[in-house]
Amino acid sequence: MSTENEPRYIQVHPQDNVAIIVNPGGLPAGTQFPSGLVLQEAVPEAHKVALVALQPGDAVVRYGSVIGYAARAIPQGGWVAEDALTSPPPPALDALPLATETPAPLPPLEGYTFQGYRNADGTVGTRNILGISTTVQCVAGTVDYAVCRIKRELLPKYPNVDDVIAITHNYGCGVAINAPGAEIPIRTLRNLSLNPNLGGAPMVVSLGCEKMQPSQMLPVSTLPVLSEEPYVVRLQDEEHYGFEEMVSALMEMAEKRLERLNQRKRVTCPASDLVVGLQCGGSDAFSGVTANPAVGFAADLLVRAGATVMFSEVTEVRDAVHLLTARAASEQVARDLVREMAWYDEYLAHDNVDRSANPSPGNKKGGLANIVEKALGSVAKAGTSPLAAVTGPGERVTAKGLVFAATPASDFICGTLQLAAAMNMHVFTTGRGTPYGLAMAPVIKVATRSSLAKRWFDLIDVDAGKIATGEATIEDIGWEIFRLILKVASGEQQTWADRWGLHNEYALFNPGPVT
Numbered sequence: 001m002s003t004e005n006e007p008r009y010i011q012v013h014p015q016d017n018v019a020i021i022v023n024p025g026g027l028p029a030g031t032q033f034p035s036g037l038v039l040q041e042a043v044p045e046a047h048k049v050a051l052v053a054l055q056p057g058d059a060v061v062r063y064g065s066v067i068g069y070a071a072r073a074i075p076q077g078g079w080v081a082e083d084a085l086t087s088p089p090p091p092a093l094d095a096l097p098l099a100t101e102t103p104a105p106l107p108p109l110e111g112y113t114f115q116g117y118r119n120a121d122g123t124v125g126t127r128n129i130l131g132i133s134t135t136v137q138c139v140a141g142t143v144d145y146a147v148c149r150i151k152r153e154l155l156p157k158y159p160n161v162d163d164v165i166a167i168t169h170n171y172g173c174g175v176a177i178n179a180p181g182a183e184i185p186i187r188t189l190r191n192l193s194l195n196p197n198l199g200g201a202p203m204v205v206s207l208g209c210e211k212m213q214p215s216q217m218l219p220v221s222t223l224p225v226l227s228e229e230p231y232v233v234r235l236q237d238e239e240h241y242g243f244e245e246m247v248s249a250l251m252e253m254a255e256k257r258l259e260r261l262n263q264r265k266r267v268t269c270p271a272s273d274l275v276v277g278l279q280c281g282g283s284d285a286f287s288g289v290t291a292n293p294a295v296g297f298a299a300d301l302l303v304r305a306g307a308t309v310m311f312s313e314v315t316e317v318r319d320a321v322h323l324l325t326a327r328a329a330s331e332q333v334a335r336d337l338v339r340e341m342a343w344y345d346e347y348l349a350h351d352n353v354d355r356s357a358n359p360s361p362g363n364k365k366g367g368l369a370n371i372v373e374k375a376l377g378s379v380a381k382a383g384t385s386p387l388a389a390v391t392g393p394g395e396r397v398t399a400k401g402l403v404f405a406a407t408p409a410s411d412f413i414c415g416t417l418q419l420a421a422a423m424n425m426h427v428f429t430t431g432r433g434t435p436y437g438l439a440m441a442p443v444i445k446v447a448t449r450s451s452l453a454k455r456w457f458d459l460i461d462v463d464a465g466k467i468a469t470g471e472a473t474i475e476d477i478g479w480e481i482f483r484l485i486l487k488v489a490s491g492e493q494q495t496w497a498d499r500w501g502l503h504n505e506y507a508l509f510n511p512g513p514v515t
Contacts, residue, residue, distance in 0.1 A: 006023075007023060007031050007034075008021075008023060009037075009103040010022055010289055010468060012062060012063050012288070012289060013064035015064045016064065017050065017051050017054065017061050018048040018050055018051060018060050018291070018314075019048065020285045020367055021043050021046065022045070022468050024040060024449075025044075026043055027039055028046045028410070033072065035207060037051065037076070038077050039077050040075050041077075043080070043366075044305070045126055045449075046366050046449075047081070047430070048060075048075060048284040049078070049079065049080065049506060050078045051076065053239065054070055054080075056071065057069065058070045062373060063376040064200065065376055066085055066088055066253075067088075067376065068085035068370060068372060068373075069085065070084060071083065071084050071085060071086050072084060080369070081369070082369045082370070084371050084465055085370060085392040086437055087370045087371070090318055090319050090320045090321075090323050090355065092342055093338050093342055093345070095323075096334070097334075098326075098328065098334040099327075099334050101326040101327055102325055102326075105385075106218070106385065107304065108304055108306070108343040111377065112127070112271040112273065112305050112415050112486060113268050113486075114273075114274070114490060115243070115269070115491060116265065116267065116273060116490070117265075118267055118269065120200065123196035123424075124274075125198070125199050126196075126197060126274075126441065126488070127197040127391045128161055128197075129162050129198055129199065129440065130161060130258055130261055131167055131193065131195070131440065132165070132168045133192065133193040133202050133204045133205070134166070134167060134168050134204070134206075135172050135189075135204060135206045135212050136211075137169060137170045137172060137173070137394040138173065138210065139170070139206070140168035140249045142205070143166045146251060147164055147165070148245065149251060150254045150258075150345065151163075151164050154251065154255055154258060155207050155258070157258075158259070158261065160261070161262055161321055163439065164254070165439045165503075166442075167192055167506060168481065169506055171185050171371060171508050172208040172210045173209075173212070174211075175510070175512065175515060176513045176515050177212060177216075179513055184392075184509055184512070185214060185394070185512070187420070188420045189217050190218055190477055191395070191396045191459075192506065193218060194422075195419055195420070195440055197424055199264060200257075200261070201262065201288065202263075203219065203232075203257050204218065204233070206232060206234045206235070208237065214232050219340075220224055223355065229324075231256070231257060232248055232450035233246075233253055248372060250386060253406055256439035257274075258260050258431060258449055271306065272305060273307070274307040274308070274485065275307070275308040275397065275421075275424050275425070275428070276299075276302055276307060276310065276423050276425045277415075277419075277425070277441075277484060278299065278309065278310065278311045278312075278416065278429075279426065280433060281428060281429075281430055282362055282363075282366075282432035283363050283365025283368060283374060283377065284368060284431025284449070285366060285368055285377070285431075285432050286446055286448035286468060287301055287368030287375070289448075289468060290447040290448045290467040290477075291431070291446045291464040292380035292381045292448075293467075293478075294446065294467065295463075295478070295481060296426055297380050297381060297475055297481075298478045298479070299311075300384055300385050300478075303401050307357065307400070307401055308422075309385075309401070310397060310403050310418055310423060311382045312342040312404070312405045312407040313360045313407060313408070313409040313414055314340060314406055314408065315344070315408065316378040316379075316409050317341075318341055318345075318375060319376070320376050320378070320379045322381065323379060324337060325337055325338065325391065327386055329388050329401075329455055333388065333389060333390060336390035338407040340392065340404070341479075344408075356370070356371060356484050358374065364500075367416060368492065386401070386402065386512075387403075387404060390402030390403070390404045390405075391403065391406065391421060392455070393405075394420050394421075395420075395421065396420070396421055396422050397422050405421045408509055410509035411428075411434070412504050413425055415507075418504045419438065424441055425488065426443040426444065427441060428444065428445050428481030429489070430448065431447070431448035433452050433455075433456055433459070436502070436504055437500075437502035437503050437504060438497075438503060442489070442494050443463050443495055443497045444461045444485065444488060445459065445462070445496065446493070448464055448465060449460070449465040450463050450465030450466055450468070450470070458496055458499075460496065461496055462481055
């Protein structure tokens with residue numbers, strides 16, 4: 001058991017020639033570790049110290065992989081700061097191992113259940129929510145106004161309904177609706193409306209003159225999976241006289257939906273009905289040591305239980321893609337992953353941007369020197385299971401097991417796309433801290449450091465920092481996360497974000513042009 005005052009660093013892999021400082025606040029020059037290493041200068045918490053002397057051009061190794069090259073001489077015990085490294089090139093996409101090290105399936109994990117809402121299409125919700133979708137931003141203000149009244153005047157009469165939410169956005173008009181990139185925001189909005197936590201046919205509000213008509217957002221081909229036809233209100237319909245009548249029409253239709261939703265009851269469902277999205281935001285150098293490996297262990301438990309587990313964030317996978325293509329379930333799955341990486345490379349290159357735009361200033365302050373180091377820590381969320389499937393942005397995930405659902409690294413866009421992919425539970429790791437939350441699905445937040453968990457005691461749900469201090473193992477925290485997922489999915493326990501009602505806006509990924 002380590003004490004907080006005892007100097008400590010973490011070396012992840014035996015081949016690593018750098019380690020990160022564990023002690024809160026960092027350590028001063030002259031600090032000596034039990035190994036005999038002496039700090040030649042002050043090193044901040046979570047930042048890297050050289051375990052051996054490094055000459056210019058020497059490889060800097062963390063996670064057993066090269067994260068960069070020394071830009072100058074760094075003495076043993078020296079601070080390996082961001083400006084002391086040059087980044088390596090990303091793995092070449094035409095020379096990746098394809099399903100060469102597919103892991104053997106782990107033993108099934110049976111008998112785990114949760115209390116969920118069974119939908120007509122076979123999916124299961126962890127919440128029973130009335131979602132009001134919109135086809136265009138023009139109606140957002142009216143819908144937001146109506147939702148406030150619905151919550152105040154109608155929702156109390158329907159105790160089995162958890163919430164009423166508006167799915168508003170900045171799309172629908174003034175866009176090149178038939179451009180190739182336009183399919184991404186359209187299918188995102190379509191699949192958001194069909195999220196399992198919304199429990200049936202969508203309620204859709206349209207202005208009437210917009211480019212994205214309800215029939216385009218929800219074409220007939222999607223309707224057979226629904227329990228009933230979608231409800232649509234068009235504000236420009238001639239029978240609406242004035243704003244109050246528009247709002248009354250919305251409330252009347254909402255009450256019909258609330259009546260149907262209120263009849264639903266939680267039933268016992270196997271853990272295999274969970275669709276869990278994994279994400280990290282405000283990451284630091286502890287992310288790949290504590291929270292992400294613990295979430296990866298929980299991900300393996302979920303896969304063993306037959307569930308779907310999604311990880312995303314293309315930019316934060318790109319530099320570790322060779323580790324994932326090798327463990328794909330088949331060569332085709334590996335090629336699908338390469339396809340998404342290549343698409344995003346081209347997307348960034350179109351505006352002369354590359355992956356070096358990530359990490360953020362906060363990531364760097366938290367000890368992450370570059371995107372290579374960040375990616376190697378990020379993919380730890382994916383555990384050790386075979387990669388079973390890959391989907392594009394905004395597509396609905398139907399495969400069981402570990403799935404890569406391609407998204408940008410933006411927290412809000414990633415969360416929105418994972419909801420569109422049918423996510424009914426979300427696990428979010430953070431080192432710097434964020435009050436991030438989603439209205440459509442519960443968000444379990446996992447801290448990488450105990451100091452953050454203690455400081456944000458009423459925002460963080462799981463403290464994975466205990467792994468760094470030796471108070472818990474990766475397996476301990478992994479099981480804690482797994483069990484908490486089942487409790488939250490059952491409605492037995494609220495996350496802190498839900499207790500405070502912290503819900504970020506939906507953010508569409510629109511690579512198409514705006515006219």
